[in-house]
Amino acid sequence: MSLVQAKGLEKHYGRDVVLERLNFSVEPGEFVTIVGASGCGKTTFLKMMLGTESITRGQLLVEDKPIPGEPGPDRGVVFQKYSVLPHLTVLGNTLIAEELSRSKLLGKLFGSRRRQAREAALERLTEVGLENALDKYPHELSGGMQQRLAIAQALMMRPRILLLDEPFGALDPGIRQDMHELVTRLWREQQLTIFMITHDIDEAFALGTRVWVFDKWRDDPHAPEAYGATITYDLDVERNREDAPSQAKQIEEDMHS
Template sequence: MSLLTAKRLEKHYGHHVVLENLNFEVDEGEFVTLVGASGCGKTTFIKMLLGTENASKGELALDGCPIPNEPGPDRGVVFQKYSVFPHLTVLGNVMMAEELEASPLLGKSFGRARRRAIENARARIDEVGLSHALNKYPHELSGGMQQRLAIAQALMMRPRILLLDEPFGALDPGIRQDMHALITKLWAEQKLTIFMITHDLKEAFELGTRLWVFDKTRHDPQAPEAYGATITYDLPISRERPATALTEALTRGGVKTHIEETLL
């Protein structure tokens, strides 16, 4: 059985159709990169996987069961805007997920539970290369370090699925390459299934095992909100030869023009 499946999945906001006719199967361990024009529904789709947005029509299932209409420990998320608590240290930020699960009202654990949360948080912090910054606050960290912190937060509960919404878009090229290496390492070591939105086609091919292009296939000039985006291309990527996969995709009939227009 596939890890995630969708059948005729749609998302509407009133009369505004954002996504329509999404059909796919994703196996455990895949790394799916998503590209498409701004506003075409990619972030909405990520939120549907997370559980903060509900499907309007169709089916979206995890292990054959409908995805819950709320976030859960099996799905972690990292956005481009750092979702960290400014008043907490690196350690405090990463501990928060486990403390909230143990004590939703107080958001704080005690005794053995707290010692376990500290131990687990230290392990996640070490995995993202921030062990030297345990007691620093977010404002004391560089942009790349803050994004490492956000990734550690997302991985604290050992999710099966990691959702990344343009996580590296605001980083300098050198730091971005470091983050590519980190996310690839975590994906392989933790056997994650990853969905990542990016506007960088080269990044999409370098990191992913599968590329989805989101775009509208139907248009009505008199009613621009009547139709939504769908997955117009679903391209496999060779991890051993990502550059070759990119070249082949861009030279394949119609794909180059379509992807370039979609990313404008």
Template sequence: MSTVTLKNVWKEYGRDVVLENINLHVESGEFVTIVGASGCGKSTFLRMLLGQESATRGAMELDGRPMPDEPGPDRGVVFQKYSVFPHLTALGNVLVAEELGTTRVTGRLFGRRRREARERALKMLAAVGLEQAAGKYPSELSGGMQQRLAIAQALMKDPKILLLDEPFGALDPGIRQDMHELVRELWERQGLTIFMVTHDLKEAFELGSRLLVFDKVRHDPQAPGAYGANITYDIPLSHTTPHPSVYRAVGQRLGVDPYPSAAEEEG
């Protein structure tokens, strides 16, 4: 059980409105992909779900209770980069997830409990296809492997919600495809609720079970910060490919090519 409810949520920085009047209800087990033009507040939205930032108005609820206003183990996260600890090996990175929170003073496990945690960590590494790389430091891993590791680390805590902030934005297209399969498989098997921000429209359509498009409805050319973004499209996705007209409509709305080439995705 992990429903997310937002009621009339606003986010403002001083006089600049980033998000205005967001209402949203997400059921347990949904895979929500979020797209929008750059600067439309989709990353801010994710940071608010994470607890890194708080809403200036309105209520955010997790399972019907107010969402904690700092990051915690109920919400896992994978960022585009800096998601894993550079000073720990792959195994250490997954193991540390088990150690933090269980031991208050030392932050380490010893003896039998450590062996058990190690077993679980190795199993998790195997689940993301990293069993061969357990002893390597992140700097020795490829970009795709680092993101696999970050996902494994986040899943160790059994988070209610998994937040992905453009997790595959820096990866090559081929590797990105592998990652899609991995995330899809983990989502289906573990019944996670996932929020994923991406700027790849194709990825957003193919991966999620529900697509949110963030965009500004109103513009004031004299005061660009006067109005914030809202959810302009909320599209339930069946796992069949959507009709091309849907792609085109969303693409036009955002002013992007719905079938971007690899070169354009880099930005």
């Protein structure tokens, strides 16, 4: 059974067609990277996956059920920024996931239940290498460490689907390389299904098992809003890794023409 399926999915804003003709099915464990020019509806698609953007037409299914119209613990998310809560420490930011699920009234744990939750949070933080920064606030962390924290936080609820919206876009190249290794490792270990938006095509090919290119399927210069973007390339990367660089080059040329 496919994990995520789209059938004739469309998104319009008034008369402006943003996305249309979206048909795909994604299996559990796939790592889908999404590239495309800015304004082509990549983020709109991710918001539909999150449930913060409504569906105009067609279907978006998770395990054959329509995707809920609001965010939930089955779909974790990491944004480019504002992903972590500024008023909580590193530990607090991860602990809060346990606290929210185990203490419905106060959203806070005390005593032995807190110690248990702390263990779980520590485990996550160790996975991303933040075990030595437990009492630091986000503003005391570098951009890369903030994103590590955001990833640890997103994985606390053990979501099946992880949505990443240009999570490494603001990071230095060297740090980005570390983050790639981290995400790849977590994706393998926890059998995640990942949808990741990026504007870096090399990153898309380096990380994804499947690369989607979002672009308008038809362009009418007299009515630019009449046709929306769709998946113009759907490339299986893992099966033919060796020609990935040439494919990346080809797509980059296409997008800039």
